[in-house]
Amino acid sequence: MLRQALLAASRSGGARRVVETAPFTRDVVRRFIAGETIDDAARVTEGLTGEGLLVSLDVLGEDTLDREGTEANVRGYVELLERLGAAHLGARAEVSVKLSAIGQTLDEAFALDNARTICTAARSAGTTVTLDMEDHTTVDSTLGIVHELRRDFPDTGAVIQAYLRRAEEHCAELAYEGSRVRLCKGAYAAPDEVAFTGKEDIDKSFVRCMKILMAGKGYPMLATHDPRLIDVAGALAVLNERDADTFEYQMLYGIRPQEQRRLSGQGAQVRVYVAYGQEWYGYFMRRLAERPGNLRLLMRSLVGRA
Ligand SMILES: Cc1cc2nc3c(=O)[nH]c(=O)nc-3n(C[C@H](O)[C@H](O)[C@H](O)COP(=O)(O)OP(=O)(O)OC[C@H]3O[C@@H](n4cnc5c(N)ncnc54)[C@H](O)[C@@H]3O)c2cc1C
Numbered sequence: 001m002l003r004q005a006l007l008a009a010s011r012s013g014g015a016r017r018v019v020e021t022a023p024f025t026r027d028v029v030r031r032f033i034a035g036e037t038i039d040d041a042a043r044v045t046e047g048l049t050g051e052g053l054l055v056s057l058d059v060l061g062e063d064t065l066d067r068e069g070t071e072a073n074v075r076g077y078v079e080l081l082e083r084l085g086a087a088h089l090g091a092r093a094e095v096s097v098k099l100s101a102i103g104q105t106l107d108e109a110f111a112l113d114n115a116r117t118i119c120t121a122a123r124s125a126g127t128t129v130t131l132d133m134e135d136h137t138t139v140d141s142t143l144g145i146v147h148e149l150r151r152d153f154p155d156t157g158a159v160i161q162a163y164l165r166r167a168e169e170h171c172a173e174l175a176y177e178g179s180r181v182r183l184c185k186g187a188y189a190a191p192d193e194v195a196f197t198g199k200e201d202i203d204k205s206f207v208r209c210m211k212i213l214m215a216g217k218g219y220p221m222l223a224t225h226d227p228r229l230i231d232v233a234g235a236l237a238v239l240n241e242r243d244a245d246t247f248e249y250q251m252l253y254g255i256r257p258q259e260q261r262r263l264s265g266q267g268a269q270v271r272v273y274v275a276y277g278q279e280w281y282g283y284f285m286r287r288l289a290e291r292p293g294n295l296r297l298l299m300r301s302l303v304g305r306a
Pocket residue numbers: 131132133134159161184185186187188223224225226227250251252255256272273286287288290291294
């Protein structure tokens with residue numbers, strides 16, 4: 001119930017104004033967001049990569065509904081990628097892109113062109129792009145765009161959300177050689193017809209999907225903070241005789257940082273997803289929805305006691 005309410009609030013203009021203008025919200029937000037500027041992103045990326053972690057950077061700007069805003073988001077990615085290239089960080093830091101930030105809602109062909117521009121900049125910087133997966137209504141369109149992009153940029157990463165009932169089918173289709181696939185639970189509201197809604201069902205689906213990806217020929221990117229699923233991932237790596245450089249764990253900036261370092265210290269590849277920019281509201285609200293304890297932090301900040 002609470003999760004659904006927070007996810008509904010993540011798309012509500014009124015709730016957005018309250019959260020964005022509360023006096024101390026930013027302190028809570030900064031736990032999950034690297035900052036608002038490219039300098040903040042570069043500083044955090046240098047820190048994490050210096051510790052042996054990998055990074056995927058998200059320039060916040062989801063649900064942009066006008067062409068000017070969309071073009072500004074694309075420029076933001078190109079500028080970031082130039083910065084990564086100049087700092088020789090391409091081998092350790094890639095970018096994650098939400099198609100809703102670059103025109104998917106306006107016109108699919110426009111979004112594809114924009115994604116090509118970002119992939120070209122990524123290639124020049126010696127790195128890759130992963131297309132995040134958003135609301136369930138966009139899944140077919142997003143997978144179609146991944147498919148198109150992979151003709152010219154075969155290293156484009158896809159994302160599968162385990163809570164979707166079709167997740168296993170999609171994993172089987174994507175478990176081919178060279179295919180980079182992020183598996184996550186799924187962070188958006190979705191109806192029962194298309195998605196599992198109970199935690200246990202979602203976790204079981206995650207395990208089934210991991211089995212397919214880890215037994216397949218692709219490059220699985222296992223995006224979860226869930227200790228039980230991380231243990232299963234380790235067991236599947238042994239079972240499938242996978243070397244540490246044939247898959248990676250992924251976690252979000254600010255969530256279970258010690259676990260990120262523990263896994264990396266054991267020789268695993270761990271990528272931290274780092275979001276930055278001024279449009280942090282939707283991303284932040286999804287982090288609240290994932291964990292009620294985060295909501296308590298926010299409530300304290302809203303009444304000015306944080
Ligand atoms: C790298 C990465 C990329 C992602 N990309 C996408 C995407 O493209 N599309 C999409 O729909 N979703 C994406 N997600 C979000 C994902 O779908 C889940 O909503 C999120 O990861 C929480 O699920 P979990 O697997 O960590 O398990 P959970 O069962 O939610 O959490 C397990 C444990 O992790 C910790 N934890 C999890 N979330 C939080 C939090 N917000 N604050 C504090 N602690 C927390 C807690 O200790 C919790 O007990 C991504 C997640 C990661 C890590």
